Amino acid sequence: MKLTVVSPLISDDFTEGVRKEVEHWLGPDTDVEVVRIQRGPASIESEYDEALAGPGILEEVVKAAEGGAEAVFITCFGDPAVHAAREVVDVPVVGGFEPAVLHALALGEHVGIVTVLPNVVPMIRSLIRRYGFTDRVGSVRVVDMPVLTLHDPDTLLTRLHEQAKAAVDADEAQVIVLGCTGMIGVAASLQERLAAEGTFIPVIDPTGAALLWLESQVRLGVRPSRATYLPPPAKKRIP
Secondary structure (H helix, E strand, C coil), X not given: CEEEEEECXXXXXXXXXXXXXXXXXXXXXXXEEEEECCCCCCCCXXXXXXXXXXXXHHHHHHHHHHCCCCEEEEXXXXXXXXXXXXXXXXCCEECCHHHHHHHHHCCCCCEEEEECCHHHHHHHHHHHHHCCCCCCEEEEEECCCCHHHCCCHHHHHHHHHXXXXXXXXXXXCCEEEECCCCCCCCHHHHHHHHHHCCCCCCEECHHHHHHHHHHHHHHHCCCCCCCCCCCCCCCCCCC
């Protein structure tokens, strides 16, 4: 299986970390390529950032599909350009949000998300409404750390634990989803900390959820429905 991961960042700061994380999750018979966009923002933390990243993401998705990729993961929890990408390529495409929350919904009645900054909360709530998750995904909390500072795992884990525990204690969530694909390598440790306090609370890593979801779709021989994702009408466009 050949899979491409598109990092929607213009720098290589996270590329190596993403590559190592991806290899951790994928099976030995899956070949993966990690690429980044050539134009757009340094990170996605607002609707403005997401809009700027869109053209670069779509460019890399199309290039990946033309190069033989059987699936594409856009590694951002905000699912930037995911639905547009599904209109223009004939392979499964996901971001971080949809597969992570769908996994979580199978593990508990109420799901809580812990993300990076307050700026991102309205974007996540918009996704919750779009996907029809409003009744079961209510809690959205923040660690108040910009994406580009998530390389400090100790601080990140401490803040994640504080917010996740608060959501569980307030009966807002029975499952926790990490609300940023830059939160690399901390899901298992957070799950252990929560379990040590007496109740097992599943913690979903969005990168792992997305990659395993894509592997399953490829093995099942399915891709996005053309009854939903119709090809864009032919017309003049200036990319």
